Amino acid sequence: MDTSLSLLLFSFSFFIIIILNKINRLRSPASKDKLIDHHHVISHSQGPKFPQGSLGWPVLGETIEFISSAYSNRPESFMDKRRLLYGRVFKSHIFGTATIVSTDAEVNRAVLQSDSTAFVPFYPKTVRELMGKSSILLINGSLQRRFHGLVGSFLKSPLLKAQIVGDMHKYLSESMDMWSEDQAVLIQDVSKTVAFKVLAKALISVEKGDELEELKKEFEQFISGLMSLPVNFPGTQLHRSLQAKKKMVKQVEKIIEGKTRREKNKDEDCDIAKDVVDVLLKDSSEYLTHNLIANNMIDMMIPGHDSVPVLITLAVKFLSDSPAALNFLTEENMKLKSMKELTGEPLYWNDYLSLPFTQKVITETLRMGNVIIGVMRKAMRDVEVKGYVIPKGWCFLAYLRSVHLDKLYYDSPYKFNPWRWQERDMNTSSFSPFGGGQRLCPGLDLARLEASVFLHHLVTRFRWIAGEDTIINFPTVHMKNKLPIWIKRR
DSSP states (O other), rough: OOOOHHHHHHHHHHHHHHHHHHHHTSSSSHHHHHSSSTTOOOOOSSSSSSOOOOOOTTTBBTHHHHHHHHSSSSSTTHHHHHHHOSSSSEEETTTTEEEEEOOHHHHHHHHTTTTTTEEEEEOOHHHHHHOTTTOOTTTOOHHHHHHHHHHHHHHHHHHHHHHHHHHHHHHHHHHHTTOOOOOOEHHHHHHHHHHHHHHHHHHHHHHHHHHHHHHHHHHHHHTTTSSSSSOOOSEEEEEEEHHHHHHHHHHHHHHHHHHHHHHHHHHHTTSOOSHHHHHTTSSTTOOHHHHHHHHHHHHHHHHHHHHHHHHHHHHHHHHHHHHHHHEEEEHHHHHHHHHHHHHHHHHOOOOOOOOEHHHHHHHHHHHOSSSOOOEEESSSSOOOEEEEEEEOEEEEEEOOHHHTTTTHHHHHHHSOOGGGSSSSSSSSTTTTTTOOOOOOOOTTTHHHHHHHHHHHHHHHHHEEEEOOOOOSSSSSSSEOOOOOOEEHHH
16 A cells, blocks of 8 residues: 555545544533634733644644644654754644644653642544553542552563563574574564563563464454544444453453462462562552553553664664764674683673663664654643643643754754764753653663664674665554565674
8 A cells, every 4th residue: 555545645634533533522502612723823012822823724723734743754843843943842633632732841840740639641433442441541649659669670670671681682592593694573563572572571570372363363453443543333443452452451361360379379479579460469559450551551561562663664664774883882792792701701781771782773863763763742721831820721742753853952963963962961952752750651661772782783693784774654664565684794
């Protein structure tokens, strides 16, 4: 299917979504108070101002142009055009809702660091239905902070990092031993398979056999519905995805019941958490029910399933196109491997994270690749940020990609240059590849670790030539041809 036809189908899908949203909105008496006039901009000579911009066509807004740009090789062109006209913060109407769009690093940081009294997460209707009301991606307040804190602490623990290094070594060795020099290796597929195995074990201690295969099959069906029409009846993708999630939840609930039963019988050492489920079961909160835990284990697979494989694949893509960076990274990793062979020591997790140039490559890949192109929030009240008013009920889109590719913040922003991070600090508002604030991705360190281990194994075992391929940026970032490479063993 070519791009133009895909765009037509996708545009038509969103047309239906927008019509449904519009009908629902018109049913509400308060709806008229929530929208600002399409042809006038509210401004103040003194004090905060309402962002300038356009709400586009009636009903459709500017969604079609946004999607058209998103499918191009410069998705940020939609933002660039409006930034020149209206400034770095502007109003628009996309995906069926009035939206304040920000390409300003400081404004984005302020909004993402706000609490739930000002902003809450916003997702399309289909995503909300698939996640459910108790999803960690949607809940707010003390329960969200408790859940996020428990999971984040475990994901950052040395114990889990050591486990992941061992698992990555095992899974990569099994895969790479089978690679043929006569056949292309699809990096995107390999990284996705390995990352899912690592994730399933870290979350629920499922690592092999029919149980893992069944989980993976149902998960693929589940995520297929994330960008589907919000129509739920037998035969629709949303219905199939919801049914797949029910099956996965039952599977995870059985695992939880087994853990609970063994804990009562003292069949295993219960003082040490082996996975995220163990961590949550040990908490005394009455709100962390077995069903809530099971549902959230499925939801937590989504960012891990996409983000890590895409990060790995894009790193290999950018390195393949930058021989100088690839040679520098290879030398660094070969030196570490030789040193460990001489001492007879294994590679530990902190060995991988201490490779300075490898970490710069990963950082630059996150900046250029924009695994997460933006983050959406909904204003719970009128909020003033850096002189702008974001009205209650409006959506806010922090478009991270525009910030990461802005020449105001980065010299030659479209050039892959890991060396730029020798002089730069990552802890700035202009670099936020995984969002920010209370909802900052708790698996950030693990994503870096998995990418580091993958690149180490790849460059120390193989030389390769990458095939021609194109980065697709919408609806999710991925390689058009899954990044084929032809390898030669060292």
